[in-house]
Amino acid sequence: MPxxxxxxxxxxxxxxxxxxxxxxDQKKPLSAIIKxxxxxWSLANHECFALQHADSSNFxxxxxxxxxxxxxxxxxxxxxxxxxxxxxxxxxxxSSMDAKxxxxxxxxxxxxxxxxxxxxxxxDGICLLTQMVESGTERYQKxxxxxxxxxxxxxxxxxxxFVELMDHGIVSWDTFSVAFIKKIASFVNxxxxxxxxxxxxxxxxxxxxxxxxDLYQKVAQEITIGQLIPHLQGTDQEIxxxxxxxxxxxxxxxxxxxxxxxxxxLAQKQLxxxxxxxxxxxxxxxxxxxxxxxxxxxVLTFNLLEDRMMTKMDPQDQxxxxxxxxxxxxxxxxxxxxxxxxxSMEKRKSMYTRDYKKLxxxxxxxxxxxxxxxxxxxxxLDNMLYFAKHHQDAYIRIVLENSSREDKHECPFGRSSxxxxxxxxxxxxxxxxxxxxxxxxxxxxxxHDRSFEEFFCICIQLLNKTWKEMRATSExxxxxxxxxxxxxxxxxxxxxxxxxxFKSKLQNLSYTEILKIRQSERMNQEDFQSRPILELKxxxxxxxxxxxxxxxxxxxxxxxxxxxxxxxxxxxxxxYCRLSPNHKVLHYGDLEESPQGEVPHDSLQDxxxxxxxxxxxxxxxxxxxxxxxxxxxxxxxxxxxxxxLYDSNCQLNFIAPDKHxxxxxxxxxxxxxxxxxxxxxxRNDLDTLLSMEIKLRLLxxxxxxxxxxxxxxxKEPSNYDFVYDCN
Numbered sequence: 001m002p003x004x005x006x007x008x009x010x011x012x013x014x015x016x017x018x019x020x021x022x023x024x025d026q027k028k029p030l031s032a033i034i035k036x037x038x039x040x041w042s043l044a045n046h047e048c049f050a051l052q053h054a055d056s057s058n059f060x061x062x063x064x065x066x067x068x069x070x071x072x073x074x075x076x077x078x079x080x081x082x083x084x085x086x087x088x089x090x091x092x093x094x095s096s097m098d099a100k101x102x103x104x105x106x107x108x109x110x111x112x113x114x115x116x117x118x119x120x121x122x123x124d125g126i127c128l129l130t131q132m133v134e135s136g137t138e139r140y141q142k143x144x145x146x147x148x149x150x151x152x153x154x155x156x157x158x159x160x161x162f163v164e165l166m167d168h169g170i171v172s173w174d175t176f177s178v179a180f181i182k183k184i185a186s187f188v189n190x191x192x193x194x195x196x197x198x199x200x201x202x203x204x205x206x207x208x209x210x211x212x213x214d215l216y217q218k219v220a221q222e223i224t225i226g227q228l229i230p231h232l233q234g235t236d237q238e239i240x241x242x243x244x245x246x247x248x249x250x251x252x253x254x255x256x257x258x259x260x261x262x263x264x265x266l267a268q269k270q271l272x273x274x275x276x277x278x279x280x281x282x283x284x285x286x287x288x289x290x291x292x293x294x295x296x297x298x299v300l301t302f303n304l305l306e307d308r309m310m311t312k313m314d315p316q317d318q319x320x321x322x323x324x325x326x327x328x329x330x331x332x333x334x335x336x337x338x339x340x341x342x343x344s345m346e347k348r349k350s351m352y353t354r355d356y357k358k359l360x361x362x363x364x365x366x367x368x369x370x371x372x373x374x375x376x377x378x379x380x381l382d383n384m385l386y387f388a389k390h391h392q393d394a395y396i397r398i399v400l401e402n403s404s405r406e407d408k409h410e411c412p413f414g415r416s417s418x419x420x421x422x423x424x425x426x427x428x429x430x431x432x433x434x435x436x437x438x439x440x441x442x443x444x445x446x447x448h449d450r451s452f453e454e455f456f457c458i459c460i461q462l463l464n465k466t467w468k469e470m471r472a473t474s475e476x477x478x479x480x481x482x483x484x485x486x487x488x489x490x491x492x493x494x495x496x497x498x499x500x501x502f503k504s505k506l507q508n509l510s511y512t513e514i515l516k517i518r519q520s521e522r523m524n525q526e527d528f529q530s531r532p533i534l535e536l537k538x539x540x541x542x543x544x545x546x547x548x549x550x551x552x553x554x555x556x557x558x559x560x561x562x563x564x565x566x567x568x569x570x571x572x573x574x575x576y577c578r579l580s581p582n583h584k585v586l587h588y589g590d591l592e593e594s595p596q597g598e599v600p601h602d603s604l605q606d607x608x609x610x611x612x613x614x615x616x617x618x619x620x621x622x623x624x625x626x627x628x629x630x631x632x633x634x635x636x637x638x639x640x641x642x643x644x645l646y647d648s649n650c651q652l653n654f655i656a657p658d659k660h661x662x663x664x665x666x667x668x669x670x671x672x673x674x675x676x677x678x679x680x681x682x683r684n685d686l687d688t689l690l691s692m693e694i695k696l697r698l699l700x701x702x703x704x705x706x707x708x709x710x711x712x713x714x715k716e717p718s719n720y721d722f723v724y725d726c727n
Contacts, residue, residue: 008069013054014041014077030063037077050080052113055605057590060115070607084110085119089128097154104157111164118170126171129162130180155187159200166207173211178218181208185222188231188246195236202231202242209249216253223250225262225269232274237290240279244293247271251300252434256307263304267449276446291439298441299434305452306431308379309421313371320378323385324367328355330388331399358403360412370414375430376421384417386453387460394457398464408474411467413460415477420459423485424452427492435636437655443497454499459488462506469511483514490517531709536697537690544689548682552668557581560661561595562654576604577654583672585609586644588652608644608652616669618642624653642666 006027012020020040024033031047038046051061054074060081061069069075079087088110091103110116133155166173187193187201205223208215223246231243247266254262266272275297279290286294313320332355353364361367371381388395402410425431445451463484472480491505559578576599577588589604619625622643637655640662644652656662663681670677 008073009071010069011072011074012037012051012077013074017041019074024069026066026069030061030066034077041077043077048080048083049077051075052078053605056592057112058110059113062115068606070605073605081113081116081119085116085123085125089120089123089125092128092132101154101157104154104161108157108160108164111161114168114170117165117168121165121170126162126165126175129158129165130176132158133162134177134179134183156194156196156200159197159204163200163203163207166204173208173215176208176215181215181218182222185219188223189227191230195239198231199238199242202239202246206242206246206249209246209253213253216250220250220254225265225271229269229271229274232271233278235282237279237282237284237287241287241290241293244275244279244290244297248293248296248300251297260304260307263301272446272449276443280443280446288439291441292437294441294446295438296434298445299429299432301445302428302430302452303432305379305425308382309375309377309425309430311378312374313368313378313381315366315368315372320381321368323381324356327359327384327388328352330392331355331359331396356414359399359414360402360410360416361414362412367414370418373418375425376418379425380418380421383421383453383456383460384414386450387417387457390453391457394461398461401464409471410474411464411472411480412474412477413464416463416467417456417460419477419481420463420484421456423481424456424459424488427485427488428452437637437640437657442492442495444499444502447498451499455502458499458503458506459484462487466511483511486514530707532707533694533698536694540693541686541690544686544693545677547689548667548677548685549671551685552664552671552677553579553583555664556668556672557583559587559599560657560665561591561599563657577652578604579610579668579672583610586652608646610672612646613644613669613673614647615645616642616666616673617645618666622653623651624655642669644669 007023007025009021009023012022014020020037022037022040030051034049034051035046037051038044038049043049052075053059053061054076058076059065061075078084088103088107092100092107094100094103107120111120165171184201184204187197188205193201205219209219225247228243228247231239234240251259251262275294279294280286315321356367357364359367361370363369371378398411399413402413445455448454463480466484466487467480470476470480470483487506487509490509491502494505496502496505556579559576561574561576564573564575574591574593574595575588576591576595577586578599579586586608587604588606588608591599619638619641622641624643625638625641640656640659642654642656642662642665644654646652654665656665660681663679667677667679667682
């Protein structure tokens with residue numbers, strides 16, 4: 001943010017006195033300014049005082065952030081952060097319950113400020129809080145019956161202060177004792193616990209797991225899935241969100257060999273059905289944070305398939321070969337021949353080869369070789385066996401149908417299953433880490449314990465149906481796969497609530513319907529390539545681009561709420577940024593919660609003149625993307641990141657809530673700087689608006705063929721007797 005003018009006009013408050021209007025010289029040391037203010041109110045020991053914002057943030061003014069002070073800012077003279085920290089450090093150890101409670105309440109509020117937090121931590125404040133949680137609570141629990149609300153509030157404020165202090169990243173999570181972890185875990189394991197205490201305890205456990213491998217192991221020993229499940233069966237969505245976040249954290253940090261074991265425990269505890277009943281199908285809307293946690297759980301569950309997806313089949317492994325024999329047996333109902341069979345080995349091999357060809361394998365002699373490509377590896381064979389056993393009638397019908405067709409029109413079940421499994425893994429991004437910003441969960445995957453296998457079973461039947469509708473041959477295999485992928489993607493975008501609903505959506509997306517959609521989407525792309533139309537497009541394109549530019553700027557004027565991401569996602573604060581109506585200033589500021597509707601300019605304290613902007617950078621070029629950390633390495637976060645650079649080393653960093661907002665803001669900022677709008681959204685909008693404008697202008701020419709060249713100029717008439725002089 002640009003440094004303000006050397007002098008800013010502010011109001012300064014002091015309890016019991018009239019506010020003072022004064023001009024602050026930004027070149028003077030902050031200590032000199034505070035001394036001047038104290039002298040005005042005849043206050044001694046100016047070094048014991050400090051200035052802080054008088055708004056809800058109450059953040060202290062320091063040499064580092066003093067340039068954020070703007071004209072009209074209201075400040076408050078207060079005790080210095082060091083002295084305040086010292087006083088609170090003493091007050092929270094008071095023998096008076098009321099004094100202790102009030103001190104902890106103040107500490108929970110002040111700990112959001114990094115300046116105060118640093119001072120309190122320097123006094124070993126974190127250690128004091130952990131000791132209070134470890135040992136102090138027993139003493140107060142004796143008083144719980146007679147003063148339960150007081151105890152609950154006291155512990156709640158203690159944990160809140162702890163969470164806020166740790167959120168600054170000053171202290172390592174590795175420093176905490178097993179006793180502290182046990183105590184926090186005990187709050188989660190109790191059946192009846194105050195909501196605020198439970199919420200903060202879950203947040204602490206999640207942060208411990210995500211930030212320390214050693215703490216993950218200790219937390220995993222103290223918390224079981226069975227103890228977390230009851231919190232999902234309540235009605236408080238915040239508690240449910242924190243609970244799923246802890247499960248996700250344990251899942252994410254578990255060693256590879258433990259993840260499948262943990263997944264089995266989740267299945268035994270019926271986590272999926274509990275989430276489906278009490279979260280997804282509960283009679284309330286799912287907020288963004290819950291949607292994100294469900295998405296993370298979905299991704300982590302599907303990532304369990306990665307091991308099988310990347311495992312090649314061993315052609316010499318008899319157990320794996322037996323699966324292929326089982327596929328053949330189910331399809332053709334061939335009974336195993338006894339050892340003393342009179343049939344020769346050559347005859348049996350010939351029969352197997354014929355059957356493997358009917359099953360649609362590429363390698364008829366040794367179909368095991370078809371599963372040596374990764375992905376999809378052994379996962380494809382697992383899917384085929386599941387389909388054959390759990391949907392036996394459909395499996396037999398597909399195999400027999402295709403084995404009785406002419407060779408050129410048969411749909412190869414084996415090859416199709418392998419390619420389809422690979423395609424579904426790409427669609428669901430199996431093996432990729434979950435994005436920090438994505439909320440794209442699919443309710444239907446929470447309706448079945450074997451959702452991926454059922455997903456495959458539906459799609460392999462769709463593939464066979466589409467193959468018949470396209471009257472495809474083996475040469476059309478890739479075309480069929482492209483159509484099936486489009487059918488599946490279009491059905492998924494409707495977010496079906498169950499696998500049956502997904503199947504119903506696919507029924508409406510036949511090959512004929514896909515052709516109609518494709519034709520509608522590319523209509524005029526071929527028809528409107530004649531030279532006159534291209535010239536008309538070129539003529540009206542600047543007008544359309546100006547229209548898009550105005551729309552982008554109008555959206556910037558409305559503003560957007562951005563999230564400040566860190567390791568504890570739900571605890572993050574929000575901030576809002578919007579462009580002034582005259583397009584000269586960007587107004588921005590922190591918010592306590594996500595706003596409902598537009599945020600007025602006067603509530604946003606910070607300003608950045610557009611004239612001071614030097615450049616807009618995106619992706620890995622952003623300063624906040626060059627920092628180390630797992631979040632910064634995330635591909636999807638990189639795709640949503642952009643920064644405004646101004647002055648020498650100043651920047652304003654953004655992570656857009658989604659791709660659409662990213663395009664809106666990067667386009668709008670480039671437009672303000674007089675640069676081209678290069679986003680994919682601009683290209684799509686330009687194509688759409690140009691197409692609409694061309695159609696409107698050519699309405700009168702419907703059913704008239706437009707020539708490629710202009711018509712010839714006719715010869716001059718033999719006389720001009722038809723010309724009349726109106727005068």
